[in-house]
Amino acid sequence: MHLIPIPAFSDNYIWALHDGQRALVVDPGEANGVARWLEQQGLRLDTILITHHHADHTGGVAELREATGARVIGPIVEPMPEPLQRVGEGETVEVLGLRFDVIEVPGHTAGHIAYYTPDMDGTPLLFCGDTLFSGGCGRLFEGTPAQMLNSLTRLAALPAATRVCCTHEYTLSNLKFAQAVEPGNADLLAYIERCKAQRAQNFPTLPSSIGLEKHINPFLRTREPAVVRSALAHEPGTTDDEVAVFATLREWKNVFK
Ligand SMILES: [Zn+2]
Numbered sequence: 001m002h003l004i005p006i007p008a009f010s011d012n013y014i015w016a017l018h019d020g021q022r023a024l025v026v027d028p029g030e031a032n033g034v035a036r037w038l039e040q041q042g043l044r045l046d047t048i049l050i051t052h053h054h055a056d057h058t059g060g061v062a063e064l065r066e067a068t069g070a071r072v073i074g075p076i077v078e079p080m081p082e083p084l085q086r087v088g089e090g091e092t093v094e095v096l097g098l099r100f101d102v103i104e105v106p107g108h109t110a111g112h113i114a115y116y117t118p119d120m121d122g123t124p125l126l127f128c129g130d131t132l133f134s135g136g137c138g139r140l141f142e143g144t145p146a147q148m149l150n151s152l153t154r155l156a157a158l159p160a161a162t163r164v165c166c167t168h169e170y171t172l173s174n175l176k177f178a179q180a181v182e183p184g185n186a187d188l189l190a191y192i193e194r195c196k197a198q199r200a201q202n203f204p205t206l207p208s209s210i211g212l213e214k215h216i217n218p219f220l221r222t223r224e225p226a227v228v229r230s231a232l233a234h235e236p237g238t239t240d241d242e243v244a245v246f247a248t249l250r251e252w253k254n255v256f257k
Pocket residue numbers: 052054108130
């Protein structure tokens with residue numbers, strides 16, 4: 001099985017999996033790049049997975065479905081390009097011989113879902129849309145800090161080796177913020193250097209892994225003393241409660257330059 005990020009727009013990745021014949025794509029915000037890739041590789045599009053309703057994740061779905069007849073799978077409660085199969089918490093979907101668990105991760109949007117397979121060629125794999133980014137997390141457009149924290153906590157509980165396929169190349173700007181929160185985090189410093197080298201050659205910084213994110217992503221580290229201290233220093237009126245720390249970090253990041 002092969003895992004490929006197809007670049008789209010300025011910083012999206014449309015993640016694709018294929019077995020040499022059939023392909024799966026996740027969140028195709030546009031159709032052209034995917035169609036070109038399918039043709040170059042001689043692949044048939046089998047399935048489209050959608051994590052949430054934003055246009056940069058769904059804009060190419062109708063065109064690709066029409067051109068290829070691919071099956072479309074997406075979340076239960078979001079406006080979606082019909083027709084599609086809607087799936088929710090606890091359901092599984094079989095694609096290209098892989099079994100994906102559906103995990104509901106509200107916060108960025110109200111009905112956002114993630115797709116997790118425990119075994120893709122021996123390693124777990126997660127498609128998490130705009131919920132978890134490397135070094136960061138999605139903005140709270142439709143959910144509360146408590147919801148998003150709960151969603152991220154569930155993803156952080158997946159095996160450390162889980163490859164994390166995020167939809168945006170936001171890593172370097174996220175890490176700038178992470179460094180402001182945790183200037184003394186040595187793992188973070190090393191990771192920043194690695195990501196800068198990757199981007200200098202125009203390579204993706206993704207996929208990340210759950211194990212790595214737990215060491216460098218402040219939004220997964222809201223119980224770390226250094227992170228709590230930074231949040232309290234930034235917003236002195238709040239408490240060290242995990243949700244309050246998370247809310248402070250998220251608002252701080254929204255205005256961070
Ligand atoms: Zn989004």
